[in-house]
Amino acid sequence: MSGAPNSAAGAALARALPGSGDARRHLIVAIVNNRPGVLNRVASLMRARNFNIESLAVSVTERSDTSRMTLTILGDEVHVEQATKQLYKLIDVLKVEDVTDSAIVEHELALIKVRVTSKSRPELVSLAEMHHGRVVDLGDDAVIVEIVGEPGDVDRVVELLREFGIKELVRTGSVVMARGSGSIEEQVKR
Amino acid sequence: MTQTGHVPGAGTSAALATERARKEMLRDARIERRGGPRPRIGADALCEALLMQGSNIIWGYPGGVILPLYDVLVDHPGLRHILVRHEQAAAHAADGFARASGKVGVCLGTSGPGATNLVTGIGTSMLDSVPVVAITGNVPGVLLGKDAFQEIDITGITLPMTKHNYLIRSADEIPHAIAEAFHIARSGRPGPVHVDITKDALMGETTAPHPTQAEVEAGLPGYRPKLDGHARQIKVLADAIAASKRPVILAGHGILIAQAERELLELARKAQIPVAWTLLGIGVIDESDPLAYGYMGMHGWKHVNRAIQSADLLIGIGMRYDDRVTGNVRTFAPSATIVHVDIDPAEIGKNVVADIPIVGDAKHVLEALIPLTPSVAPAARADYFAELATWRTESESSAWHGSGGWRDGVLSADFVVERIAEGSNHDANLTADVGQNQMWVARYGGFKRANSHLSSGGLGTMGFALPAAMGAAVAVPEKTSWAIAGDGGFQMTLQELATIVQERIPVKIALMDNKKLGMIRQWQEIVYAGNYHSEQLAGPDYLKLCDAYGLPAWKVSKPEEVDAAVAAALAVDGPALIWFEIAERQNVYPMMPAGKGLSDLIDKWGDDGEDVTEGSSGPRVDPTDPNAPKGGSK
Numbered sequence: 001m002s003g004a005p006n007s008a009a010g011a012a013l014a015r016a017l018p019g020s021g022d023a024r025r026h027l028i029v030a031i032v033n034n035r036p037g038v039l040n041r042v043a044s045l046m047r048a049r050n051f052n053i054e055s056l057a058v059s060v061t062e063r064s065d066t067s068r069m070t071l072t073i074l075g076d077e078v079h080v081e082q083a084t085k086q087l088y089k090l091i092d093v094l095k096v097e098d099v100t101d102s103a104i105v106e107h108e109l110a111l112i113k114v115r116v117t118s119k120s121r122p123e124l125v126s127l128a129e130m131h132h133g134r135v136v137d138l139g140d141d142a143v144i145v146e147i148v149g150e151p152g153d154v155d156r157v158v159e160l161l162r163e164f165g166i167k168e169l170v171r172t173g174s175v176v177m178a179r180g181s182g183s184i185e186e187q188v189k190r
Numbered sequence: 191m192t193q194t195g196h197v198p199g200a201g202t203s204a205a206l207a208t209e210r211a212r213k214e215m216l217r218d219a220r221i222e223r224r225g226g227p228r229p230r231i232g233a234d235a236l237c238e239a240l241l242m243q244g245s246n247i248i249w250g251y252p253g254g255v256i257l258p259l260y261d262v263l264v265d266h267p268g269l270r271h272i273l274v275r276h277e278q279a280a281a282h283a284a285d286g287f288a289r290a291s292g293k294v295g296v297c298l299g300t301s302g303p304g305a306t307n308l309v310t311g312i313g314t315s316m317l318d319s320v321p322v323v324a325i326t327g328n329v330p331g332v333l334l335g336k337d338a339f340q341e342i343d344i345t346g347i348t349l350p351m352t353k354h355n356y357l358i359r360s361a362d363e364i365p366h367a368i369a370e371a372f373h374i375a376r377s378g379r380p381g382p383v384h385v386d387i388t389k390d391a392l393m394g395e396t397t398a399p400h401p402t403q404a405e406v407e408a409g410l411p412g413y414r415p416k417l418d419g420h421a422r423q424i425k426v427l428a429d430a431i432a433a434s435k436r437p438v439i440l441a442g443h444g445i446l447i448a449q450a451e452r453e454l455l456e457l458a459r460k461a462q463i464p465v466a467w468t469l470l471g472i473g474v475i476d477e478s479d480p481l482a483y484g485y486m487g488m489h490g491w492k493h494v495n496r497a498i499q500s501a502d503l504l505i506g507i508g509m510r511y512d513d514r515v516t517g518n519v520r521t522f523a524p525s526a527t528i529v530h531v532d533i534d535p536a537e538i539g540k541n542v543v544a545d546i547p548i549v550g551d552a553k554h555v556l557e558a559l560i561p562l563t564p565s566v567a568p569a570a571r572a573d574y575f576a577e578l579a580t581w582r583t584e585s586e587s588s589a590w591h592g593s594g595g596w597r598d599g600v601l602s603a604d605f606v607v608e609r610i611a612e613g614s615n616h617d618a619n620l621t622a623d624v625g626q627n628q629m630w631v632a633r634y635g636g637f638k639r640a641n642s643h644l645s646s647g648g649l650g651t652m653g654f655a656l657p658a659a660m661g662a663a664v665a666v667p668e669k670t671s672w673a674i675a676g677d678g679g680f681q682m683t684l685q686e687l688a689t690i691v692q693e694r695i696p697v698k699i700a701l702m703d704n705k706k707l708g709m710i711r712q713w714q715e716i717v718y719a720g721n722y723h724s725e726q727l728a729g730p731d732y733l734k735l736c737d738a739y740g741l742p743a744w745k746v747s748k749p750e751e752v753d754a755a756v757a758a759a760l761a762v763d764g765p766a767l768i769w770f771e772i773a774e775r776q777n778v779y780p781m782m783p784a785g786k787g788l789s790d791l792i793d794k795w796g797d798d799g800e801d802v803t804e805g806s807s808g809p810r811v812d813p814t815d816p817n818a819p820k821g822g823s824k
Binding site for chain 2: 014015017018032033037040041044045047048078081082085086088089090091092093094095153189190
């Protein structure tokens with residue numbers, strides 16, 4: 001067999017183990033039934049099978065009976081493929097796709113509460129605006145900056161704001177959508 | 191003190207509902223049936239649904255919140271409820287019922303401890319892909335989450351160990367949930383489904399109709415098991431078979447589940463391929479067939495493991511290359527192209543890298559494969575089969591095999607299993623427990639028929655044999671049902687002696703008593719350098735025990751007594767037990783130490799100094815150790 005890793009390995013005895021590739025961040029989209037306990041099923045599966053969820057975003061879709069989950073997982077190709085196959089075995093999971101290498105828009109939203117003084121406030125506001133951030137709450141000694149963008153963009157803004165003193169930070173985790181006319185939701189076979 | 195007393199949130203509608211539910215729990219909830227027809231309630235819908243699924247046996251144990259079901263059982267005379275002595279046994283009995291018959295087994299328990307007691311059995315079914323529907327009662331819906339009496343989050347507990355589970359809070363949901371549960375349990379890769387039903391759902395009036403099978407399937411867009419293998423991949427496999435010189439089929443449980451034994455044999459004959467099998471694959475082929483090569487794996491036959499290690503094409507069908515099959519994956523079947531046919535896509539590539547992966551039902555894939563596979567004349571593989579025959583002869587002449595009935599001057603376990611199988615004309619269902627007895631049954635059971643071997647392979651559940659054999663006996667009454675258990679496993683579920691006596695379930699029990707946890711002792715001897723601990727196991731006088739339960743029993747400690755006792759037990763119209771006093775220090779050989787490979791079998795009996803191990807093996811028995819076993823008398 002061409003491509004067989006072990007043909008005539010003889011005494012070499014080195015059958016490849018599954019999952020020996022390089023680990024990287026994967027983006028998984030799952031369309032699931034919008035029912036109580038489905039999030040628990042997904043989370044429980046990932047825990048039980050030793051997959052680590054880096055981020056998870058869930059919301060209802062265009063159809064009220066389905067929800068969409070975006071998971072980011074760190075792992076090699078085999079590991080992540082195993083995760084997607086196991087996810088798909090859940091009865092409430094209707095469609096799973098690893099979109100890491102697809103043409104996608106990936107965004108997340110962060111709210112960052114930053115300590116300010118009357119002196120630093122104007123500087124902070126202009127810095128935020130320069131980076132497409134939005135000031136959504138303006139107080140005497142704290143402001144909340146909202147930033148929407150690719151995770152790397154969010155990281156950069158967080159770094160910049162860190163010198164002011166971040167009191168609180170919340171990120172939604174990535175949500176993704178394929179570019180073009182393709183729709184994961186439409187691929188669900190009903 | 192106001193009228194609302196100490197009720198949290200007193201006066202709100204939620205508080206009132208909770209109070210009503212609390213009172214409902216406490217009062218006698220007997221449904222009025224005297225004087226005219228009574229309304230149909232959730233419990234009726236449940237009984238109807240079970241009968242519509244062809245299930246007329248329930249293994250169960252009553253309790254507070256499940257009582258509404260017991261209250262209506264009398265109105266559904268088609269259902270036979272078998273009262274066990276512990277819910278774990280109900281789950282194992284449903285499992286044994288399913289394994290022996292291929293039908294879905296049903297077990298039942300109440301909330302809280304009733305439900306948690308089912309868990310070991312549900313896990314057993316999960317790991318071995320056995321179709322079981324487990325039903326539990328739960329506290330009324332409004333009390334969920336309040337830590338009410340006998341409330342536990344049982345759906346949270348069973349979630350990771352079921353194929354799917356449900357929490358049903360309304361009577362109207364019951365017909366659909368039960369139909370769906372059966373469909374999910376039995377289709378695709380089978381498995382247990384748990385349905386937890388609140389007491390108020392069982393008691394609520396309902397007119398909800400039962401769905402058709404088409405409606406059930408249409409309601410499950412996320413569940414479409416793929417039965418047909420990929421046509422191109424099947425062609426690749428056929429070509430690989432044509433090109434191979436040393437093919438081996440590794441047949442698993444999936445073949446039995448798919449009822450593809452005939453197709454397996456057809457393929458093996460057409461392409462002249464020897465068939466090896468996994469623990470749960472026992473029964474895929476008549477062991478006396480010329481193409482049946484044997485049981486492989488950690489305690490498999492040495493010649494079979496050898497064939498796998500020398501194969502150029504290993505065709506795994508309906509199995510999952512688990513660690514008891516492969517040992518060290520890096521050294522597993524080093525020269526083979528690995529084929530993996532399984533209905534569960536997640537199994538492909540999980541444990542080993544498959545060179546030819548095929549997702550599909552074993553029967554569908556084999557049916558498509560056979561016409562594409564070239565016919566091979568037996569003469570073309572004459573050298574191969576001659577070598578396999580030589581290996582088999584060597585393997586069977588090893589010191590650990592063919593004891594003739596004696597080990598250390600005591601009755602040997604392998605002999606007992608052989609005689610039970612022979613005495614039952616190789617047509618009985620043999621249910622093993624877990625440990626050495628399980629491996630003796632697997633190796634010496636001489637199976638000829640599908641679904642005649644029952645064993646807790648994946649979870650390795652001690653205490654499985656008696657209750658599962660009970661399930662098999664009820665499922666397939668025309669076949670003798672043997673429970674072959676060690677004294678460890680037997681003592682875990684022996685309370686079911688009362689069940690088989692009360693219900694007259696004709697289980698024949700072979701108690702393999704070595705007064706030890708034999709497999710523990712074996713591992714401590716071989717892997718832990720003879721550092722024995724907690725392996726000595728006292729037991730009762732089993733003749734007195736059986737007498738107390740009203741069960742005919744015999745005690746056997748000599749080889750020449752075995753056949754007569756087996757015949758006597760078989761002649762009893764009802765359950766019976768034979769207490770075999772077997773060698774206390776007999777090991778199961780060969781053995782692949784954990785972490786080693788199939789070529790690293792430890793293959794020796796006793797300390798007679800002759801090292802007959804093949805390849806590098808694990809720690810050896812120290813011949814100077816006074817605790818080491820004595821050489822076997824042959």
